[in-house]
Amino acid sequence: MSLTDREYLAINQARAMLQESGVWSLEDDLSCLVDRFIERADKGRALEEFMLAVQERCNRIPLGHIVGTVDFDDMPLEVGSGVFIPRPHSRVIHKWIESSAELRPGSKVLDLCAGSGAIGLAIARRRPDLNVTCVEFDPIAVQYLKRNIDRLSCKGVQASCLQADIRDDQALAHFTHQIDLIVANPPYVPQAQELLPEWGEHHPQASVYSGADGLELIRQIISLADQILVRDGWLVMEHGEDQAEAVRELFRRNDLTDIQTVIDKNESDASGSSVMTIGRKPQ
Ligand SMILES: C[S@@+](CC[C@H](N)C(=O)[O-])C[C@H]1O[C@@H](n2cnc3c(N)ncnc32)[C@H](O)[C@@H]1O
Structure with a gap:
């Protein structure tokens, strides 16, 4: 030019x-x-x-909030003030699904704490044979989620949206022992931790912070996994690098097996490391 x-x-x-x-x-x-x-x-x-x-x-307004769109895993997603801007860190989940997950056609996948839908929609794009539902509670985030689901459906990406609070015991009861894979990038920052202004000041608090130790929603998701996963079903969750031992311990206490933490330095940046822990419900 x-x-x-x-x-x-x-x-x-x-x-x-x-x-x-x-x-x-x-x-x-x-x-x-x-x-x-x-x-x-x-x-x-x-x-x-x-x-x-x-x-x-x-x-320090996040770039995605200014331009209104973000490219995630080769998909243009609509974003804006009030919704979490997806980060490349989450691609660690897709790499694992492509390389290691044994998911039969028709397997049911839940993206918990889905925000704009980045993780669930990328799974639906890569694996159109899976049945993906994105779960989010915040009304503004849900608007972006629905918009992205609608936009991408024109390109053959199929997913559904469920507006629900994952702390509500009954909200996901209809999925009991139905789900083959749970993926989640929940809020996991301890309440007192200082963050770059993009996250500390310009993202919704509920999309970033999760109680005094940052593990409140993570505990909830692990306990939900016990209820809704099928036998042999997978739980794959992002968290902070310094939370890895605590998260593995929570997985162990909830009888998950095949537990491993993956740190992907290629997807990490100044805002944090790309880290996820994987576990499996026993037979
Ligand atoms: C870290 S953001 C991740 C969003 C998306 N997964 C991504 O990677 O772009 C966490 C999301 O969890 C949602 N959330 C927080 N508490 C929740 C709850 N109790 N039930 C459902 N969603 C919740 C927030 O609104 C936010 O959209």
Whole structure:
């Protein structure tokens, strides 16, 4: 693309502003903002809108909340204020499913704490023979989830949405001993932990924090797994790197077997490591 002098200057100014603000993925963010606001936008307003967006990013508004979309596992997902922005960290789950999970056609999969639907929809795209349900309780997140399910259904990706609070014992009772695989990226940050402003200030609290030790929802999901998994069914859950031992202990106490934690440094970044623990309900 050939840039005018003004655009060139604005981009350089934006680069300096982003650097000053402490954003860690400067060039990626800048190129996304240039693409969104300079290459495609109405030229009359382009620079003004570009600089407003850069200013928002400097105020540490998450990039996805500014541009309204995020690419996850080759899928364009709609996102915005009030919903968790999916992170590449979650691809560790899809890699495991492709390499190790023994899932017969028709197997039932639940994505618990689904947010915009990133994990469940990516499974549905990679494995159209599975039956995927995404479970989320927050009304704003559910709007994005439904929107993404509808949008991707045009591309042959099929999943359903269930609005439910996973702390409610009855909400998932109809799945008792029905589910072959539970995947989850639940909130897992301890309440007192300081986070980068993108998560600490600009994400809904309930999408990030989970009680004093960060394990409240994780305990709930492990206990749910006992109720809803079939024999030999899998539980695959993301969590923080320093929670790995505690999570494995919770898996053991709930009689899960074949327990292992996977850390994928290729999918980790400045916002944290890509970590998941896998367990299996015994025969
Ligand atoms: C860390 S975000 C992950 C979202 C999505 N899985 C992803 O990776 O992009 C956690 C999600 O859990 C949802 N959540 C929190 N508590 C919940 C509950 N009790 N029942 C259902 N969903 C819950 C939040 O609203 C948020 O969307």
